[in-house]
Amino acid sequence: MDEQFESISQIKASAIDMAIRFGPKLLVACLILFAGYLAAKWFGRLMHRLLDRFPLEQPVRALLTHAAQGVVFALFAIMAMQNLGVELLPLVAGLGVAGAGAALALQGILGNLAAGLTIIFTQPFHVGDYISIGSEEGEVLDISLFSTTLGHTDRSKVVIPNRKIVGEILHNCGKIRRLNLAVSVAYDTDVQAALGIVEKVLAASGRVLKDPAPVIGVSRLSDFSVSLNINPWVKVPDYEAATSEINQTLLQAFRDRGIVIPLPRQEVRMV
Template identity: 70%
Template sequence: MDDSLQSLDQVRASAIDMAVRFGPKLFVAVLILAAGYVAGSWIGRLLDRLLAKLTLEPPVRSLLVRIARALVLVLFAIMALQNLGVELLPLIAGLGVAGAGVALAMQGILGNVAAGLTIIFTQPFHVGDYISIAKEEGEILDISIFSTTLGHSDRSKVVIPNRKIVGEILHNYGRIRQLAISVGVSYQTDVNAALGIIETLLNANPRVLRDPAPVFGVTQLAESSVTISVTPWVAVPDYGPAGAELNQAILETFRTQGIAMPFPQREVRMLS
């Protein structure tokens, strides 16, 4: 019984001694980490306001703000560890060995991160652009460190890992696209009258951009018709609706004005 009480007294004495020796240091370390969190948040908000005055993409601003906060937190964490008396050199060496193993296990993720940084800083496209790449196309909805999100006209989304984008051939349409409408009219048609009608319809459609100016004209003399190409520019969201509206308007107006739109036909002669 006396031995048990003596052991409890020793444990209690050791605990009190450790609390006296390390308690103040631990308390100060917690205060340093709390101060680092507050300082990181303040510096992040300040940097965000400064970057808002520059022409930077939102992902770039977000990345720079996060890096600044992380650096401030790391600096205060080092101060807290030094206050506790932790030897930093062995810790850094251990983290280096662990980091090498993690890097080998996460090659795909790290590849996406490297590609994401390349995209963010080189800016081959921006949010709102329409691109075609890796057998996919769509409007850029979001650019992150790991992936890029494309939006389709049917409201579906395609998420492409960034490593699949960097190094590929990229077709960036920007924020406008060019329609490709072909209209066939009879060889007996007054072509100038047909072109005048098309010009009127293009000017009347609010989705058609005035700059750059619409392009239209005769592009082919086919077997049974004269082909007129109509290629105006429209905003990316208006690409589908504008094409449907112009096709319908051309069809109805040509019918009203008596302009024939012949269907493909071929004359076959039988020789005896």
């Protein structure tokens, strides 16, 4: 029993000795970390206000702000560890070995991160642009560090890992798209009058952009009709609605003016 009491007394004495020796240092280290947290928040807000003066994308501003906060807090964390007497060189070496193992295990995630940084800083496209890459296309809704989100006119979304974008052939239409419409008229039609009707229909449409100006003209002389090519520009969200409206208005305008849209026909002679 005496030996147990003696062991408890030794443990208690050791705990009191460690509390006396390391307690103040631990308290100071906690205060340093708390001060670092506050300083990082303050510096982040300051960085955000400074970056608002530059024409940067929101993901770029967020990334730079978080990076600045991380650097400030890391400096305070180093000060706290030095106050506790922690040797930083062995710690850095251990973190390097652990980082190498983590990098091998998280190759896909790190690949997306590297590709996301490439997209954010090189800016091959922006939010609101209409892009096509591989078999996917759509309006860019969001650009993050790990993925890019595209939206479709049916309100569905597709999330593409950033590593699938960088290094691939990318078609960026920007914030406007060109309609590729065509209509056929009979050979005995006054083509200039038909083109004039097309111009009026496009000018009356609220979805067709005035700049760049629409391109219209005769695209092909087929066996039974003259094909008119109609290429106006519209905003990305108006693409499908404008296609339907223009086709419907053209059909009615041609009918009202007696312009015939001929049907395909073949002449068969029996000998």
